[in-house]
Amino acid sequence: MQIFHRYTELLERLDAKGHSYQILGCAPDGQPLVCVRAGGDKTPAILISAGSHSTEQAGVSAAMELIDTLDTDHQVYIIPCRDPIGLNGFAYALSLSLGEVPQLADKEAAIELLRARGEILHEEEDLLVALIGEHGYFSRVRHGWSIEKAPALEPLRGRRVYCMAGSEKIEGSALLQRAYSLIVDPEGQILHINRFHDTAWAPVEARVTRDLMAQVEPALTLDLHEHGGDGFWFSARHQGTEVDQQWEQRMADAIIGAVEKAGVELMPDDYLPGSFFTKSRNSVYWLDPRKRGEGFNLSDFGAVTYGPAFTIETGMPMGFANRVAASVLAARTAIGVFEQRYL
Numbered sequence: 508m509q510i511f512h513r514y515t516e517l518l519e520r521l522d523a524k525g526h527s528y529q530i531l532g533c534a535p536d537g538q539p540l541v542c543v544r545a546g547g548d549k550t551p552a553i554l555i556s557a558g559s560h561s562t563e564q565a566g567v568s569a570a571m572e573l574i575d576t577l578d579t580d581h582q583v584y585i586i587p588c589r590d591p592i593g594l595n596g597f598a599y600a601l602s603l604s605l606g607e608v609p610q611l612a613d614k615e616a617a618i619e620l621l622r623a624r625g626e627i628l629h630e631e632e633d634l635l636v637a638l639i640g641e642h643g644y645f646s647r648v649r650h651g652w653s654i655e656k657a658p659a660l661e662p663l664r665g666r667r668v669y670c671m672a673g674s675e676k677i678e679g680s681a682l683l684q685r686a687y688s689l690i691v692d693p694e695g696q697i698l699h700i701n702r703f704h705d706t707a708w709a710p711v712e713a714r715v716t717r718d719l720m721a722q723v724e725p726a727l728t729l730d731l732h733e734h735g736g737d738g739f740w741f742s743a744r745h746q747g748t749e750v751d752q753q754w755e756q757r758m759a760d761a762i763i764g765a766v767e768k769a770g771v772e773l774m775p776d777d778y779l780p781g782s783f784f785t786k787s788r789n790s791v792y793w794l795d796p797r798k799r800g801e802g803f804n805l806s807d808f809g810a811v812t813y814g815p816a817f818t819i820e821t822g823m824p825m826g827f828a829n830r831v832a833a834s835v836l837a838a839r840t841a842i843g844v845f846e847q848r849y850l
């Protein structure tokens with residue numbers, strides 16, 4: 508189990524372990540978005556992805572562990588990190604505009620630098636928005652925002668925004684250790700990297716994933732995420748055919764059974780991640796992306812287009828090793844049931 512502080516460390520680890528990878532495309536800073544082939548040659552294929560939200564690093568480490576250890580006859584395509592810039596952190600994200608990596612002692616120093624070097628577009632209580640070079644910078648993550656709601660953000664249209672993110676209490680994602688990436692699309696919506704999977708205009712991260720999926724047609728998609736709460740949960744999506752739905756349900760039952768048996772904390776009775784989810788039991792939620800809006804995320808797109816898909820969410824306060832272990836266990840368990848389907 509390893510925490511990656513730089514994306515180059517992740518690539519070096521793949522090399523060191525003898526894993527070759529395919530370069531699907533490049534992030535805007537030129538870093539390669541890579542996919543590692545694991546498993547055997549049997550179809551249908553499985554897709555595993557992580558790291559679209561850079562603060563959720565246990566998913567990345569879990570994907571890397573799965574690359575090393577997953578044993579299945581099925582073809583497995585693993586994209587361990589969908590946001591290399593975000594993984595590298597806020598100072599790195601600033602370097603894309605400044606030409607050098609600034610030394611940032613703390614959040615105050617980072618804000619001072621935004622004021623000194625940036626064009627300030629918007630300011631409110633705890634949120635500063637600056638444009639430096641080609642990129643936007645937020646002093647915190649803000650979801651559900653758009654140029655329509657905040658016309659002062661017009662200069663950010665079509666640009667990337669990097670947010671100061673993280674918490675000192677979260678192992679692997681202390682404040683400024685990661686940069687949370689947002690994208691301002693041509694229509695002025697401000698969305699994160701796990702969106703745009705079904706839209707004509709899409710950032711490179713979503714386009715390369717969509718291209719890969721079209722090639723390999725994954726009959727199971729697993730996207731490894733994390734959330735700020737204490738326990739483990741995952742989302743599934745109701746399937747279009749009865750047989751897919753039965754297997755999705757079977758995988759869902761197996762995942763929650765295995766995780767519970769391992770002693771991982773689940774979510775409390777009254778927890779629901781959002782109004783667009785329905786609950787079948789604690790920690791198992793069924794997501795309807797059309798009710799949510801913002802288009803499809805990776806699992807939504809996989810579920811509608813190719814077959815069962817799960818978004819796994821480990822609780823960030825659980826401790827890094829526990830988070831990785833829970834994520835790996837959930838993925839392995841789903842794959843175990845998937846293998847039964849295609850015996």
Ligand SMILES: [Zn+2]
Nearest residue numbers: 560563732733
């Ligand atoms: Zn996430």
